[in-house]
Amino acid sequence: MNVWNRTLTAVAAGAALAGALQVPATAAAPALSWQECGGGLECAKLTVPIDWKRPGGAKTRxxxxxxxxxxxxxxxxSIVVNTGGGATIQPVRSMPAVVSELTTWFDVILIDPRGLGDKGSDSLVECPVPQPGIAGLVMAPGEAGWRAQAEANAAYDASCREAMGPAYAGLTSWQVAxxxxxxxxxxxxxxxxxxxxSYGTVYGQAYLELFPAKVGRMVLDGIPDHTQPSLERWLTNYARTQEQQLTRFRDWCRAGCALGGDDAIKVFDDLLARVRRAPLPAGGQTVNERAFLVAVTEGLTPPAWPRLAAALRKAADGDATDLAKLRPLPPERPAYTQGAMLCHDFMPEPPGYRDFLAMESRLRAAAPRIGWVQGRYQVGRCVGMGGGPAYPPHPLRAGSAPPVLLAIGDTDANTPHLGAEHLAGRLPKARVVRHGDGHAAYLMQGAAGLNGTCLRRHVHDYLTAGTLPPSGARCPGDLVARIPRG
Known part of the structure; x- marks a missing residue:
């Protein structure tokens, strides 16, 4: 769940929820000392307890x-903004247009979650061991690959725990709320x-439940659903959305792409059958079935559609070199703590290998072409981690919160629209605006200079005047419309 790019037992979920709803007394408001810090920004440190259940205990910044x-x-x-997926201040510093239009009406206040921060800040924690690649369980599908991914995740998690010290205990969205x-x-x-x-909506979901009386106006865009306690159902939403994404790619391609008049799904099916028989040549390497599925998964993000179409065309002609280039980049060094927080929030008790295989068989039935791969992507983030702070998914209880605005993208497979729709069903007062763009649409439209779009007008009308869009509101895919067809 990156902006810029679970089955829990009933006992465990119930115990965690009971703890989550124990809201401590609000501490005295800390002072903020704003200092110019370049790029038109003023910066300040917010001092908070490591554990808000013990507000008088050790502090972090x-x-x-x-x-x-x-x-x-x-x-x-003021409006508080978190862009999700990692740090907020650094990305906005490098691309201020994502939120700068909001300064027409507000002081825009950026906040980084615990463990992250501005470049050079002592709040930014670097984990010496990188988290393994997200495709690890796809590329090495057997039990040995599972163990290797688990060991690599455990080493990453241990390095973050050591680097962060006592503050690691506060690494959940419950604390960030x-x-x-x-x-x-x-x-x-x-x-x-x-x-x-994106991940900033997880903090928002927690705030809605913990502080409903303090909610003014809240916009959540690119929503990972933290209200679904069943890991299998959560993964099924990912799988089905990704399967739909292949169809949306096919529909986009019909209006013109590198595949010419060929049906993109038929090209996919034919190539999948070919790589199952024998790997495809790709320059000095080859692309087997697993690498093919990873490449297509990465290419189904809308901005990558032209590259995917061209790579499929070339592969159909016998050269999979461009498909190989679509595989995800190696893990970053240094690594950061967001991966650990994600697992604390969404999968504090990852499934075992055998349990996952049973679950995966049902994911394959629900999304047989490409969507089932998401099960290995998402579980691969967290297998091997556990025993840390936890704020597991649970049904949201925020009935007294005022209406909020949820933006849901038809082509968002990063945080699947089926999961976002599940959250919307838990918030009867929420108003949804659907749009044809993908992940982080509000921010990316701003970055592209599309400040007058339907989506951004709805967001601004709500934030400034409290005007919610009409029921059933839908906006076009303003970013998808600009994707070059190659």
């Missing part, structure tokens, strides 16, 4: 930054106005 309103005399207040409330208080805002993208 969280990075925040302010992008001041263009006209301070006319601003409507409390940090958001401390930031709200420090800003002097009676209610939180919040825009969360």
């Amino acid at each position: 969280v990075d925040t930054a302010r992008m001041p309103a263009r006209d301070p005399a006319r601003k409507l207040g 409390h940090d958001l409330d401390a930031l709200r208080a420090a800003l002097g805002e009676p209610k939180l106005r919040y825009l969360g993208n």
Whole structure:
């Protein structure tokens, strides 16, 4: 779940939920000392307890930054933004257009989650051991591959634990939601106005449950569903959405792409049958069935569609070199703590190998072409990790929260729209705006200079005036429409 790119037992889930709903008394609002930090930003440290259940205990510091309103005399207040998927301040510093339009009305307050932070900040924790690649369980599908992925994940997790020290105990979205409330208080805002993208929506979901009376206006875009306690159902939403993504790619290609008049799904099926018989040549290497599935999975993100179409065309002609180039990049060095937090929040008790195989057989039945691969992608993030802080998925209880705005993208397979729709069903007061774009659509439209789009108008009307879009609102795919067809 990256912006810029579970079955739990009933006993465990119930115990975790009971703990999650024990909201500690709000600590006194900490002071923020804003200092210029370059790029038109002012930065400050927010001091918070490592564990909000023990507010008088040891402390840690969280990075925040302010992008001041263009006209301070006319601003409507502050809006807190988390872009998800890792740090927020660094990406916005390098690409301010993703949120700068909001300064028409607000001071934009950026907050990084625990363990992350601005470049050079002492809040930014580097884990010496990288997390293994997301495709590890696909490329090495047997039990030995499972053990290797688990060992690599465990080594990454242990290195993060050592690097972060005692503050590692606070690495959950439950703690971050409390940090958001401390930031709200420090800003002097009676209610939180919040825009969360991607993983930032997990913090928003936690805030809705923990502080419903403090919710002002909240926009969640690119939503990973934290309200589904069944790992298999959660994975099935990923699998079915990815299977639909192949169909959407085919439909996009029909209007013109490198495949010419060929049906993209038929090309996929034919190539899959070929690589099952024998690997395809790819320059000095080959592409086997597993590498083919990983390449197509990576290529189904809408911005990659032209590359995928060209690579499939070339592979159908006997050269899989470009398909091989679609495989994910090696793990980054240094690594950061977001991967550990994801597992604490979504999979604190990963399934065993045999249990997963049984689950996978049902995923293959639900999404037989390409979607079932998502089971190995998602479980591969967390197998081998466990025993750390946990905030597992559970049904959301936020009935007293005011209406919030959920943006759901038809072509978002990163955080599947089926999961986002499940969350929407848990929030009867929520209003949904569907759109034809993919992940992080609000931010990416801003980065592309598309400030007057249907989606952004709905978001701004709601944030500034509380005007929700009509029921059933739908916006076009403004970014998808700009994808070159090659």
